[in-house]
Amino acid sequence: MKIIVTMHAKQRLYEERQRGIRVDDIVRAASQIPGHVPVATRFRSFLSQSGRTFDIVAKDIAQGRLVITVIGK
Numbered sequence: 001m002k003i004i005v006t007m008h009a010k011q012r013l014y015e016e017r018q019r020g021i022r023v024d025d026i027v028r029a030a031s032q033i034p035g036h037v038p039v040a041t042r043f044r045s046f047l048s049q050s051g052r053t054f055d056i057v058a059k060d061i062a063q064g065r066l067v068i069t070v071i072g073k
Helices: 008-014 023-031
Strands: 003-005 041-047 052-060 065-070
Touching: 003 023, 003 041, 008 065, 023 041, 023 065
Parallel strands: 003 065
Antiparallel strands: 041 052, 052 065
16 A cells, blocks of 8 residues: 655654654554554554654545654654
8 A cells, every 4th residue: 555644744753742753654654554544543652763652643545545644752
């Protein structure tokens, strides 16, 4: 499945709360979500390569899985 990371999610990676989370971490996390996600849903407790815990909000669209935002812990 193709993973699409929005510009909003990419911009949030520069904020202090998301420091240490990379786009690769988001793509890996979104790929681990099983099944079909028809509405925007928050998925919790993914771990980045740097050790930072984060949540993502994702939704499945015709083109693939859309990652709307990322929330660092």
